Amino acid sequence: MMSPGSGISLDPWFDNYADRAAGLSASEVRALFAVASRPEVVSLAGGMPFVSALPFDRVRASVDRILATEGATALQYGSGQGLPSLREKILAVMAEEGIRAGVDDIVVTTGSQQGLDLVAKLFINPGDAILAESPSYVGAMGVFRSYQARVEHVAMDEHGMIPAALTERIAHLRTAGVPIKFLYLIPNFQNPAGVTLSATRRVEILDIAKENGILIVEDNPYGLLWFDSPPPQALRSVDEGGVIYLGSFSKTFAPGLRVGWVVAPHGIREKLVLASEAAILSPSSFAQMVLADYFGTQDWKSQIDTFRGLYRDRRDAMTTALAAHLPDVEHTDPAGGFYLWLTLPEGLDSKDMLPRAITELVAYTPGTAFFADGRGQRHLRLAFCYPEPDFITEGVRRLARVITEERELVETFGPAHSEVQAAANLESPPPEVV
């Protein structure tokens, strides 16, 4: 701890960290999210699935059955690629979205987040460009940053990424000589914006990617959680050679088991298996076996229907409350998933406003968390997946009060003219915060 002449550092290895650890620091914004776990607070911040709607007795039956009949296998190391029995069930889940693949095309991962990390590890050299929606998933921003990628946001609207903007961005990067490693997309009920990439644009974007030799990473945790009608076909269902597909049981079942998967073209898949074994040896055998049993013996499609109805009600509660309490504030109108993207009145900054929101006992995620370049001040993400509808209504009511107070403050002092800066720290809610 003591270093003569240079004082005391509470982390004597502080100067030894790799460049990729930059930004892994304490954050004032992140600390505020700790309050969101208190019951007095309506948290519209975290994207926690409402797992209480699961049939726990049937889940317990699967757990009991696995331990009683295959306990020694379940508690042992397993295959690096994942259990074939679960991979078969994954094929059935993906078939619901029109994706056809073989059992050997799938790599099971510890949540799709690990899949994303592995893909990034395989492809990104420092300074490489990753194309992403504007805004994009905060967890992906963290992964890409950790591999020192340059994230290039491509404009989107209510129909998803704008193909012309993608073409323009590719041309710009190519002219600048920046290698583009892949295009990262969340086509369905996007996190954070809640919008869905239209069928027409899917075709256009696939064409643009093919013409430019750019791999697509399709992240699809919410595709089955549609409210009124299914989203257009998955990109992977159209292009098997140019798309890496990330799937997850976290939203259709539960995130606590930490099981996701990757479907990738042959050459990439072989490397993914080796990279995954190097990182974690094998995904949890126990979790995979419980899932395989549950999806093999239970009516999981009805359970997904239950989730759809539940989240639809909560989306309705949120949009109704927004219409009542914040009628002049713009927001997206998601047709599935967990999230809604709200645009604040001119001059307001969602990150600056968060302490006031915490004081008023409501939490949200500031828009800046979803950009790699510090943009997003005028936006915030609201999650409707976890709180009961009455709490959502109350949360929006509180948020309206916060916005009114912040507006008065901005009227007093004028809008803050802060320069756009790259986000310094990880400022998203921790996974466990609701």
Place this chain on the structure above:
Amino acid sequence: MGSTPTVLVLAGGISHERDISLKSGRKVADGLSSHELTVEIRDPDASLIGFLGDSAPDVVWPVLHGASGEDGALRALLEMLNIDYVGSSAEASRLAWNKPAAKTLVSRAGVATPASITLSRDAFRELGAESVLETVVDALGVPLIVKPAQGGSAQGVSWVDSPADLRKAMVHAFTYSDVALIEKRIQGVEVCVPIIDTGDGPHAIPPVEIEPLSGHYDFEARYTAGATRFYTPPRLANEILEALSAHALDAFAAVGLRHLARMDFIVDSEGTPWFLEASTMPGLTETSSTALALDSAGYDVGGVYAALVEASRTTA
């Protein structure tokens, strides 16, 4: 006292500093447990008062930062319930929690404190931000530091180098509190002086010099291990260190504090210590300067915590 007291450590709460409080509370509980005290940690909520009646702890240690923890409210309730607790009285906490009030008391005791003005949000609304800020800059100049009048962990604090940055700083402070303190920023060496009183009178613990690598002791510098360098003793002349300790004790007495507090100063190039603020329940996390000061001065930190518990049983 004889028997080993049971201690209820309160940590968490719903203040902006909840996260820090949870970490501080666990460190306090660990320290007390290492000295064989029976310790329970509890997050204060609507069931707390009933719990206190049922469990009847010998001593409560409210390791709560921020509102209700440091503003005296919870301590006032403990006093009404005749429960011994570690830390300053409700009245003293209320004074220390209000930074402008604490500055006034300390200044009256003859300790220098930077020139400042305290302004409410309503004052700006009524008088107009532009003219008020112009007047402030004319009177205090720059650089300035803007803080919420209440609060800790540098939350809502801005370091203002140019008048153009002052509006943004005000908005930031008013997001945490309806009253803000605009203070002339003294350039110099930042120092903290913990004060401990375990029953035999307040003692100043040897000060710690704080050198944040970023230049500002903000939230990130406070709670990211390695982002700040500490010097014990500070790189200051002995007579300045002696003056610091004396001023810290004067300030402690002026606000009427007891048991434990951290007094923050900045020492200018002339060697004058300027009082900045007092914390009645300083952070006791792994990166907190108070814990470092105790450790560096050779104290058994858990032993100090146990002695504070014992002291609270005789003074409360």
